[in-house]
Amino acid sequence: MAWRASGHTNAELVHNLKRLGLIESPVVEKAFLAVDRKYFVPVGRPASVSLSTPSTSGQQQQQQQQQHMEPSASATAQVREASAPQPPAANAPLSVFPGRQHEERDEFAQNDPYEDSPQYIGYYATISAPHIQAMCAELLRSHIGRPGARVLDVGSGTGYLTAIFAKLGEFTLQLSDATEDIAAPTPATTRALLPRVFGIDHVRPLVEASLQNIRLSNPELIDEQRVAFKADDGRLGWPEYAPFDAIHVGAAADVVPRALLEQLKPGGRMVIPIGPEGGDQKLVAIDRDETDPSKYIQKDITGVRYVPLCDLAYQWQGALNADTEEEEKL
Numbered sequence: 001m002a003w004r005a006s007g008h009t010n011a012e013l014v015h016n017l018k019r020l021g022l023i024e025s026p027v028v029e030k031a032f033l034a035v036d037r038k039y040f041v042p043v044g045r046p047a048s049v050s051l052s053t054p055s056t057s058g059q060q061q062q063q064q065q066q067q068h069m070e071p072s073a074s075a076t077a078q079v080r081e082a083s084a085p086q087p088p089a090a091n092a093p094l095s096v097f098p099g100r101q102h103e104e105r106d107e108f109a110q111n112d113p114y115e116d117s118p119q120y121i122g123y124y125a126t127i128s129a130p131h132i133q134a135m136c137a138e139l140l141r142s143h144i145g146r147p148g149a150r151v152l153d154v155g156s157g158t159g160y161l162t163a164i165f166a167k168l169g170e171f172t173l174q175l176s177d178a179t180e181d182i183a184a185p186t187p188a189t190t191r192a193l194l195p196r197v198f199g200i201d202h203v204r205p206l207v208e209a210s211l212q213n214i215r216l217s218n219p220e221l222i223d224e225q226r227v228a229f230k231a232d233d234g235r236l237g238w239p240e241y242a243p244f245d246a247i248h249v250g251a252a253a254d255v256v257p258r259a260l261l262e263q264l265k266p267g268g269r270m271v272i273p274i275g276p277e278g279g280d281q282k283l284v285a286i287d288r289d290e291t292d293p294s295k296y297i298q299k300d301i302t303g304v305r306y307v308p309l310c311d312l313a314y315q316w317q318g319a320l321n322a323d324t325e326e327e328e329k330l
């Protein structure tokens with residue numbers, strides 16, 4: 001169901017999110033204006049299909065990965081439960097991973113980047129609705145805006161929120177003399193204080209697509225190494241860069257993964273949907289106490305419906321089933 005904030009352009013969508021009180025602060029507004037959703041939800045086809053277009057050569061793609069992703073050993077998705085059938089390795093070619101990559105079929109050509117509803121991105125995953133993303137950005141805003149903040153985006157999918165978080169931190173730091181030119185290079189003095197945002201998704205083609213999306217929408221985030229991605233099980237966090245001032249989780253967990261709690265900085269905040277797949281889920285904010293790091297305070301925000309934070313094998317099976325159901329309908 002489309003929410004009321006839908007627009008015809010990115011600016012109109014942002015205007016509506018603001019009008020409805022979902023975007024409250026100027027920095028969140030600026031970030032949403034600076035990252036156009038059209039690069040993350042291409043009209044008329046699932047985002048994952050963009051990988052098979054010749055816009056980036058295989059060699060270029062490989063170079064990008066080497067520059068901006070972890071070495072291949074740690075970029076290997078870890079499938080913790082070996083349930084049959086097995087998904088391909090995280091670095092397998094795109095074509096062996098299922099997920100409605102049928103450009104020619106009208107029913108899959110309905111994506112509208114400026115509609116306020118979740119949009120299918122392939123691989124049994126969706127980009128969340130803008131009003132939920134605005135809510136998450138507002139909840140994490142002050143933690144992301146700390147000088148030199150480290151931010152973890154688990155289940156980064158299209159990379160949209162990863163980019164939003166990076167811009168949000170930049171605008172918070174520049175609040176006093178914010179430049180009107182959002183594409184202007186960041187001054188070196190500010191650069192050291194900018195947040196670094198780390199995106200993890202266990203679907204490797206989505207990780208590759210997210211790099212391409214950000215290269216098109218906000219290339220400075222990649223050129224200045226302000227975002228980094230890896231294909232891996234996000235429930236394990238990214239220990240090499242912990243602790244994190246802010247952790248965002250984009251898929252629903254039955255229980256909050258212990259590693260993520262441990263990797264949250266004392267005084268940090270995690271925003272995560274909790275609850276069973278297809279069931280009663282709630283978005284919660286978890287604050288880790290600064291003076292007593294063994295203490296976590298959880299606040300319920302709102303009821304939500306997210307895809308599950310799960311094993312890669314499980315998601316792969318879901319994508320296969322979704323494809324089979326669609327085949328049967330035809």
Ligand code: SAH
Nearest residue numbers: 125128155157158201202233234250309310
């Ligand atoms: N925040 C993303 C939305 C992602 S949908 C966006 O707005 O674009 C949820 C994502 O979580 C999917 O891309 C899915 O592949 C990923 N995911 C699910 N379980 C995961 C796990 N255990 N580790 C890493 N990523 C996972």
